[in-house]
Amino acid sequence: xxxxxxxxSMQRVLSKQSSLKIGLVPTMGALHEGHLSLMRVAKRECDxxxxxIFVNPLQFGESADLKRYPxxxxxxxxxxQAEGVDFLFVPKATEIVPQDLETKVSVDKVAKRWEGxxxxxxxxxxxxxxxxxxxxxxxxxxxxxxxxxxxxxxxRKMTNDLNFNLKLRILPTVRESNGxxxxxxxxxxxxKERASSAVLYRALQYAKQAVQKGERECAxxxxxxxxxxxxxxxxxxxxxxFCHKDTxxxxxxxxxxxVLLIAVRVGKVRLIDNIILDGKC
Amino acid sequence: xxxxxxxxSMQRVLSKQSSLKIGLVPTMGALHEGHLSLMRVAKRECDxxxxxIFVNPLQFGESADLKRYPxxxxxxxxxxQAEGVDFLFVPKATEIVPQDLETKVSVDKVAKRWEGxxxxxxxxxxxxxxxxxxxxxxxxxxxxxxxxxxxxxxxRKMTNDLNFNLKLRILPTVRESNGxxxxxxxxxxxxKERASSAVLYRALQYAKQAVQKGERECAxxxxxxxxxxxxxxxxxxxxxxFCHKDTxxxxxxxxxxxVLLIAVRVGKVRLIDNIILDGKC
Numbered sequence: 001x002x003x004x005x006x007x008x009s010m011q012r013v014l015s016k017q018s019s020l021k022i023g024l025v026p027t028m029g030a031l032h033e034g035h036l037s038l039m040r041v042a043k044r045e046c047d048x049x050x051x052x053i054f055v056n057p058l059q060f061g062e063s064a065d066l067k068r069y070p071x072x073x074x075x076x077x078x079x080x081q082a083e084g085v086d087f088l089f090v091p092k093a094t095e096i097v098p099q100d101l102e103t104k105v106s107v108d109k110v111a112k113r114w115e116g117x118x119x120x121x122x123x124x125x126x127x128x129x130x131x132x133x134x135x136x137x138x139x140x141x142x143x144x145x146x147x148x149x150x151x152x153x154x155x156r157k158m159t160n161d162l163n164f165n166l167k168l169r170i171l172p173t174v175r176e177s178n179g180x181x182x183x184x185x186x187x188x189x190x191x192k193e194r195a196s197s198a199v200l201y202r203a204l205q206y207a208k209q210a211v212q213k214g215e216r217e218c219a220x221x222x223x224x225x226x227x228x229x230x231x232x233x234x235x236x237x238x239x240x241x242f243c244h245k246d247t248x249x250x251x252x253x254x255x256x257x258x259v260l261l262i263a264v265r266v267g268k269v270r271l272i273d274n275i276i277l278d279g280k281c
Numbered sequence: 282x283x284x285x286x287x288x289x290s291m292q293r294v295l296s297k298q299s300s301l302k303i304g305l306v307p308t309m310g311a312l313h314e315g316h317l318s319l320m321r322v323a324k325r326e327c328d329x330x331x332x333x334i335f336v337n338p339l340q341f342g343e344s345a346d347l348k349r350y351p352x353x354x355x356x357x358x359x360x361x362q363a364e365g366v367d368f369l370f371v372p373k374a375t376e377i378v379p380q381d382l383e384t385k386v387s388v389d390k391v392a393k394r395w396e397g398x399x400x401x402x403x404x405x406x407x408x409x410x411x412x413x414x415x416x417x418x419x420x421x422x423x424x425x426x427x428x429x430x431x432x433x434x435x436x437r438k439m440t441n442d443l444n445f446n447l448k449l450r451i452l453p454t455v456r457e458s459n460g461x462x463x464x465x466x467x468x469x470x471x472x473k474e475r476a477s478s479a480v481l482y483r484a485l486q487y488a489k490q491a492v493q494k495g496e497r498e499c500a501x502x503x504x505x506x507x508x509x510x511x512x513x514x515x516x517x518x519x520x521x522x523f524c525h526k527d528t529x530x531x532x533x534x535x536x537x538x539x540v541l542l543i544a545v546r547v548g549k550v551r552l553i554d555n556i557i558l559d560g561k562c
Contacts, residue, residue, distance in 0.1 A: 163416045
């Protein structure tokens with residue numbers, strides 16, 4: 001595995017491999033089992049796997065959150081190497097986001113609600129940097145985790161709208177043994193908070209089972225989930241949203257496949273999770 | 282020459298030529314000698330020349346201007362063929378700008394002043410469509426005329442900021458015999474208006490000569506040019522701007538190379554033109 005530190009050397013190295021199928025796994029580092037699962041599938045499906053590590057300053061609202069975002073390149077390098085990654089692309093923040101960067105990529109409707117409303121500018125930051133990474137690496141396939149559901153919708157819209165000729169693969173959320181979705185931010189949870197956070201998964205599972213048993217009313221499901229979540233005093237609710245799985249517009253009933261999005265705060269950590277609910281099964 | 286009518290067939294045809302150097306000349310059709318000069322250079326410098334014809338609805342403010350924009354595909358096709366163009370890419374408006382297009386590319390500072398201020402949304406429309414064309418055609422070189430000077434600055438910023446790995450070639454403005462810059466909109470000028478419009482070129486030439494003779498004060502030059510332009514009663518002034526050639530910020534003196542931008546209205550036609558002034562020569 002080669003570690004590549006600049007845009008130019010990434011472009012130079014990849015231009016020699018132009019006939020090969022490149023898979024890109026964009027990450028912000030602090031790699032965990034969720035990222036590794038993406039790398040494994042990329043390894044199986046592509047000739048060359050590039051993992052980018054870039055803590056994107058544009059997608060952070062508060063600079064405090066950016067500052068404390070976990071970074072451990074040595075550990076990341078070991079993990080990526082063990083997965084057979086070919087190139088670890090670790091560009092400098094000042095090269096990807098130079099002071100005179102004036103161009104932004106923004107996505108409208110699907111980026112407006114939910115996380116977009118809670119974190120103004122977040123998805124513009126994501127779309128801009130993902131577009132840049134796509135243009136630098138020119139992958140045939142790019143891999144994202146379903147955990148950041150709205151992000152996958154925004155990236156898909158951007159990819160289609162701008163005519164990026166690549167395939168997106170969205171892979172299932174990897175979870176801790178208590179059901180908590182793997183996230184680099186989980187390391188900031190205390191033992192007690194980690195235990196409380198498991199309620200998110202229980203809530204998603206409850207919704208799934210209720211729908212399987214025939215429940216279709218989102219208002220009813222929402223009420224139930226709300227009381228599950230608020231029964232944990234450490235958990236502060238941001239939103240519970242039942243939405244169309246592609247447009248993210250709210251829906252009232254579980255007809256066909258919809259997505260349930262949940263966002264909470266536990267201590268200083270924000271947690272998001274989601275599940276697809278299928279009213280037809 | 283093949284005429285290609287859809288994004289997918291353009292991508293399919295070009296994917297077979299991936300080892301060749303592709304030159305792209307993006308146009309809005311109604312081809313004239315200015316466009317043809319770009320094609321000629323592209324033909325000399327590249328293995329494959331793609332000319333796109335797309336009247337971009339996003340870059341028009343008033344729908345009246347969009348509606349009356351000249352279109353003549355038969356004539357365009359003949360001219361492009363005569364220049365040895367390989368592919369004429371003429372996608373449908375509904376394919377490039379579908380109703381659910383939610384992604385926009387915007388450039389900040391260099392797109393704010395001058396044309397950006399006169400035509401809100403114009404450069405966002407340009408940047409979005411040029412980005413899409415770059416992603417569809419994947420040119421090694423893209424050709425633009427210097428006549429739309431601010432457009433070349435905006436496209437260059439977007440190209441660099443988003444890490445498009447391509448070269449921009451900006452070629453000199455081609456002019457009518459009276460000095461009027463070639464433009465598809467010139468056909469809307471009456472004989473009399475066309476004669477009046479020649480004052481733009483005279484003004485640019487006056488500035489060039491004054492600078493060659495040692496004049497450095499933009500305020501003085503501006504006053505002179507203003508009185509030249511307003512001496513033609515058919516000419517209504519939008520702006521006269523002396524600017525840094527890359528940032529387009531106003532400058533007070535002609536030190537090194539700067540750009541002089543002029544925009545006027547003559548009857549219902551808006552005309553823009555520019556010249557580089559070199560305070561060092």
